[in-house]
Amino acid sequence: MLSVRNLINTPSLTRDDIRQILDTAATFEQVNSRTIKKLPTLRGRTIVNLFLEPSTRTKSSFELACKRLGADTLSVAGSSSSVVKGESLVDTVLTLDAMNVDMFICRAKYAGSPEIIARTTGARVINAGDGKHAHPTQALLDLYTMRKRFGRLEGLRVGIVGDSLHSRVVGSLVPALRTVGAEVTLVGPATFLPAAPEALGATSCARIDDVLGDLDVVYMLRVQNERLDGAAIPSVREYAALYGLDARRAARMRPEAVVMHPGPVNRGVELTSEVADSPRALILNQVNAGVSVRMAAIYLLLGGESDVVSD
Amino acid sequence: MSYLISGARVVDPQVDLDRVAGVLVGDDGRIAAIDPSDDEVRAADPVVIDGHGQVLVPGLFDMHVHFRDPGQEYKETIAGGVRAAAKGGYTDVATMPNTTPVCDTGTVVTYQLQKAAEANLARVHPIGALTMGERGEQLAEIGDMVQAGACAFSDDGHGVQYAGIMRTVMDYVKQFDRVVISHCQDDSLVGKGVVNEGVVSTRLGLAGWPAQGEEIHIDRDIQLSELTGCAFHAAHVTTAAGVEMVRAAKERGDDVTCEVCPHHLFLCEDDITDAYDTNFKMNPPLRTAEDARALREALCDGTIDCLVSDHAPHATHEKQVEFERAPFGIVGLETELPLVLTHLVNPGLMTWQRLVEVTAVNPRRRCRLDPVRIEVGGEATLTLVNPHDPFTVTEDFLAGSAHNTPFIGARLDGRASHAFVCGHAILMDGKVAC
Numbered sequence: 067m068l069s070v071r072n073l074i075n076t077p078s079l080t081r082d083d084i085r086q087i088l089d090t091a092a093t094f095e096q097v098n099s100r101t102i103k104k105l106p107t108l109r110g111r112t113i114v115n116l117f118l119e120p121s122t123r124t125k126s127s128f129e130l131a132c133k134r135l136g137a138d139t140l141s142v143a144g145s146s147s148s149v150v151k152g153e154s155l156v157d158t159v160l161t162l163d164a165m166n167v168d169m170f171i172c173r174a175k176y177a178g179s180p181e182i183i184a185r186t187t188g189a190r191v192i193n194a195g196d197g198k199h200a201h202p203t204q205a206l207l208d209l210y211t212m213r214k215r216f217g218r219l220e221g222l223r224v225g226i227v228g229d230s231l232h233s234r235v236v237g238s239l240v241p242a243l244r245t246v247g248a249e250v251t252l253v254g255p256a257t258f259l260p261a262a263p264e265a266l267g268a269t270s271c272a273r274i275d276d277v278l279g280d281l282d283v284v285y286m287l288r289v290q291n292e293r294l295d296g297a298a299i300p301s302v303r304e305y306a307a308l309y310g311l312d313a314r315r316a317a318r319m320r321p322e323a324v325v326m327h328p329g330p331v332n333r334g335v336e337l338t339s340e341v342a343d344s345p346r347a348l349i350l351n352q353v354n355a356g357v358s359v360r361m362a363a364i365y366l367l368l369g370g371e372s373d374v375v376s377d
Numbered sequence: 378m379s380y381l382i383s384g385a386r387v388v389d390p391q392v393d394l395d396r397v398a399g400v401l402v403g404d405d406g407r408i409a410a411i412d413p414s415d416d417e418v419r420a421a422d423p424v425v426i427d428g429h430g431q432v433l434v435p436g437l438f439d440m441h442v443h444f445r446d447p448g449q450e451y452k453e454t455i456a457g458g459v460r461a462a463a464k465g466g467y468t469d470v471a472t473m474p475n476t477t478p479v480c481d482t483g484t485v486v487t488y489q490l491q492k493a494a495e496a497n498l499a500r501v502h503p504i505g506a507l508t509m510g511e512r513g514e515q516l517a518e519i520g521d522m523v524q525a526g527a528c529a530f531s532d533d534g535h536g537v538q539y540a541g542i543m544r545t546v547m548d549y550v551k552q553f554d555r556v557v558i559s560h561c562q563d564d565s566l567v568g569k570g571v572v573n574e575g576v577v578s579t580r581l582g583l584a585g586w587p588a589q590g591e592e593i594h595i596d597r598d599i600q601l602s603e604l605t606g607c608a609f610h611a612a613h614v615t616t617a618a619g620v621e622m623v624r625a626a627k628e629r630g631d632d633v634t635c636e637v638c639p640h641h642l643f644l645c646e647d648d649i650t651d652a653y654d655t656n657f658k659m660n661p662p663l664r665t666a667e668d669a670r671a672l673r674e675a676l677c678d679g680t681i682d683c684l685v686s687d688h689a690p691h692a693t694h695e696k697q698v699e700f701e702r703a704p705f706g707i708v709g710l711e712t713e714l715p716l717v718l719t720h721l722v723n724p725g726l727m728t729w730q731r732l733v734e735v736t737a738v739n740p741r742r743r744c745r746l747d748p749v750r751i752e753v754g755g756e757a758t759l760t761l762v763n764p765h766d767p768f769t770v771t772e773d774f775l776a777g778s779a780h781n782t783p784f785i786g787a788r789l790d791g792r793a794s795h796a797f798v799c800g801h802a803i804l805m806d807g808k809v810a811c
Contacts, residue, residue: 177581177583177699178653181651182653196582198583261574265576266580
């Protein structure tokens with residue numbers, strides 16, 4: 067049993083919660099490698115995938131996770147929902163809730179939306195990314211991927227490179243890493259760093275070359291083109307030169323160090339193809355872990371205990 | 378109707394008054410006697426109000442409220458707004474001009490005064506806009522509004538972005554002997570900020586509103602006040618550094634004053650949790666605990682001149698949305714005095730004299746209103762305060778139309794029991810007169 071009703075963000079998770087989710091995900095990973103991947107575990111349960119802003123990767127991953135657990139799913143997208151007709155989030159949720167659903171999985175443009183849903187409904191809520199705030203299942207699948215590679219999380223040194231200020235991943239990944247005893251440095255120009263990295267439990271550094279040789283995990287964030295309007299960086303070209311991970315830079319990493327990325331990758335900007343496709347890169351491992359970790363979170367929140375696959 | 382307020386401690390530093398006294402209010406709306414003789418009382422045949430254990434002060438004046446009328450009456454009306462004022466013990470308020478249309482002509486001033494006269498509770502003193510539509514581009518018809526009765530000028534809700542425009546505004550306003558009230562906000566720094574930049578913006582993934590976005594305008598407008606000689610008043614200061622700028626300007630002898638809101642005194646950014654409660658969203662935002670402490674000290678030591686609520690009503694459905702989408706602002710008229718009693722006056726951090734200065738004397742002087750003094754022959758505009766009448770803030774306690782306040786549920790020490798505007802009772806035993 068987890069200590070939380072909903073998965074809104076990682077600071078509310080205990081170390082034991084995280085361990086339970088990762089251990090359960092490991093069991094589901096076995097299931098996901100079978101020919102028949104579907105379990106009857108959540109048969110008859112209804113899950114709403116409420117995606118109020120566009121998402122392909124996260125939405126697909128959650129949908130597969132729900133389906134493989136045998137739940138009935140209902141997808142409500144921002145573009146087709148009444149939200150665009152001016153209905154408030156509260157009313158949208160009340161309407162769906164009146165149809166007796168067990169869980170809301172929500173991706174939203176605005177920070178705090180999952181909290182509003184949790185206050186509005188008796189159903190369980192998983193945050194699939196809210197504004198620039200949090201993306202807890204991404205953080206958990208990242209932890210899963212790191213643990214699988216290194217066999218541990220405690221003591222790992224993680225550098226997160228790029229636009230931390232506008233990243234919902236950072237808001238969840240840093241606290242989760244701190245909870246399990248890893249160290250985190252945010253790397254990027256000050257225009258890309260949050261005002262108070264220490265509030266998340268991270269240190270910060272402007273130059274990637276100052277920390278690269280010490281890191282176990284180099285976690286590259288996507289440069290979002292829409293952020294360039296505010297002149298946070300002068301050009302993609304300069305950013306790639308100062309912060310991009312190419313083969314020359316990657317050669318200075320520790321031998322066992324890995325490269326991770328929440329996707330989608332801007333090849334040639336934060337990562338060159340040489341690095342993105344190298345054995346160091348765990349990018350597809352992350353995607354693969356995503357389904358298992360999301361299955362674990364859904365399963366545990368909907369009241370599952372151990373003995374997941376005793377079918 | 379005549380009233381005798383008996384047994385209350387009467388405090389008015391303007392006339393060096395601080396003692397227990399009976400105050401007889403004549404049916405002409407003036408103070409007929411202080412410590413009246415039995416004959417005087419018999420002749421007046423007054424309604425007697427037992428003021429024992431209470432404090433009688435000049436009627437309170439809040440020089441920064443939003444009543445949304447005309448244009449957004451679904452949020453609040455002047456009729457509803459003056460009920461909130463009366464409930465809070467306020468006999469006078471000054472309304473900010475960001476209505477729809479903006480109060481940038483004498484016509485809107487006249488409309489607001491008329492609506493307030495019809496409501497016949499707290500008096501309303503409209504503040505006119507500095508620029509047409511509060512767009513910060515072109516002078517509003519300041520002279521027209523002065524003639525209609527505008528008490529001060531402000532583009533509250535928006536910072537005037539260009540220093541050159543602000544200079545023109547101050548040059549122009551000066552001839553009318555009115556104060557320019559500046560909402561200090563540099564949009565190029567503040568952008569889409571919704572909470573203080575720092576710990577809370579990082580923790581909640583919300584866009585930050587840096588303190589410097591406010592302080593740069595305070596500094597700029599103090600300098601423009603020196604350049605033009607126009608009286609300048611900084612609205613809702615929130616930071617220790619901003620207060621320091623005002624303190625230094627005063628030491629130089631500038632005609633500069635400022636005000637503070639209860640939420641910036643008694644709340645801070647740490648109160649904004651991952652519940653994303655939109656009743657903690659106001660502009661300027663809640664700052665650090667250190668800033669709040671500096672503001673409390675500055676209010677008590679005389680650096681901050683006025684206490685104001687920035688009473689900002691919004692409809693319930695407007696606040697029941699995502700934090701980033703919610704409008705800024707909270708209501709405060711009903712809770713303003715109780716909060717200051719609870720946190721400053723009763724604990725002995727602020728004297729009653731100081732309370733009267735920041736809630737009655739200084740705001741009237743700044744808005745060029747006649748002083749209200751507790752003296753024989755003076756207008757009987759009075760507030761009777763019961764500092765020890767504990768209560769819990771509930772939606773029912775609020776008398777205005779809106780309930781958007783983070784102080785719902787707060788246990789507070791005391792509140793206004795009675796209030797009179799020129800001898801007309803607007804609050805009796807804690808109830809707003811109909």
